[in-house]
Amino acid sequence: MKRAARRLAGALGLALLMGTQTVLADTPASIELIYEQLAPTDGAPVIPAIQNDVVYLAAEVRDADGDLLDGVPITLRSINNNRRVGPTPFTRDGGYTDITLVARSLGRDTLTITAGPVSTKIDLDVRAAATVDEYAATLDGTDAIDGILGWATLMQANLDYDETFRVSATYPPALRAHFGDTVRLAGYMLPIQMSAEQTRFILSANPPVCFFHLPGGPATVVDVHSVQATEMTWEPIVVEGRLAGETQSDDGLLYRLTDARVIRR
Incomplete structure (x- = not known):
C-alpha cells in the first residue's frame, strides 16, 4: 500500500509539475x-x-x-x-x-x-464634436458652397451599443428636423463597390486610415446612394442628397443620403 501510495504521489507530482510548466509557458509575458x-x-x-x-x-x-x-x-x-x-x-x-x-x-x-x-x-x-468639422473647414473653396451641414450636428445623435455591436440611435428634435431635407456634407469617400466608379459609397468626416474599420463611428459616416456614378477619389468631396436616419443598425451605418450627387471634388 505504501509503495502504491508513493507511486501515486509521484505520478501526481509529475502531473502537477507538468501542469505548472504548461501554465508558465502559456502565461502572458x-x-x-x-x-x-x-x-x-x-x-x-x-x-x-x-x-x-x-x-x-x-x-x-x-x-x-x-x-x-x-x-x-x-x-x-x-x-x-x-x-x-x-x-x-x-x-x-x-x-x-x-x-x-x-x-x-x-x-x-x-x-x-x-x-x-x-x-x-x-x-x-x-x-468636442465641433472639432470634426475642422476637416471640412480646410477644403479649398468649401466656404463658397452654401448649406453645408456640419458633422457636429449629426453627432448629436445619442448612441447605444449592445454586446453584438448592434447600435441604436435616438435623435434630438433639432437633428431629426433635417431628415427628409436635401443637405450638403463635406467629407471623404470610402468606396464599397468593386469598380473605379461608385454609385454607392460611404462618406466619412474623417480621412480613411484603415481598410478594416470605418474611420470613426456611426455618427460620422453616411451611406451615400448617388444618382450618377462618381469616379473613386481619396480627395475630400462635397455631396448633396436627401438625408435619412435609422434607429438601429447592424453594420454601423445609421445615416443615409439618397438621390445624391457630388457637387465638388
Whole structure:
C-alpha cells in the first residue's frame, strides 16, 4: 500500500509539475498595442478621438518565449469612463484581438489594457464634436458652397451599443428636423463597390486610415446612394442628397443620403 501510495504521489507530482510548466509557458509575458492613428505630440503616444465617436485598438499578446498566445481575455480600464463596447475580447488568430471603445468623456484619459499579469497604457485625447468639422473647414473653396451641414450636428445623435455591436440611435428634435431635407456634407469617400466608379459609397468626416474599420463611428459616416456614378477619389468631396436616419443598425451605418450627387471634388 505504501509503495502504491508513493507511486501515486509521484505520478501526481509529475502531473502537477507538468501542469505548472504548461501554465508558465502559456502565461502572458508581454502585451503590445496597435492603433490606427496618433495625435501629434512630442511625448508619449496619444490617440485622438471625438466625443461619442468610436476608437479601435488591437492587442498582441506573447509568452516569455515570444510566442503569440490565443484565448487570452483582455480587459480595458479608463480613468474617465470611456468604456469598451461589445463582448470581452479574447486573443485569437495568432495572438491578436480587436478592442472597441466609445469616447464618452472630454479631455485627456489614460487607458490601461491588461492580459493576465501584464498590462500597458496609452493616452486618449477626446475632443468636442465641433472639432470634426475642422476637416471640412480646410477644403479649398468649401466656404463658397452654401448649406453645408456640419458633422457636429449629426453627432448629436445619442448612441447605444449592445454586446453584438448592434447600435441604436435616438435623435434630438433639432437633428431629426433635417431628415427628409436635401443637405450638403463635406467629407471623404470610402468606396464599397468593386469598380473605379461608385454609385454607392460611404462618406466619412474623417480621412480613411484603415481598410478594416470605418474611420470613426456611426455618427460620422453616411451611406451615400448617388444618382450618377462618381469616379473613386481619396480627395475630400462635397455631396448633396436627401438625408435619412435609422434607429438601429447592424453594420454601423445609421445615416443615409439618397438621390445624391457630388457637387465638388
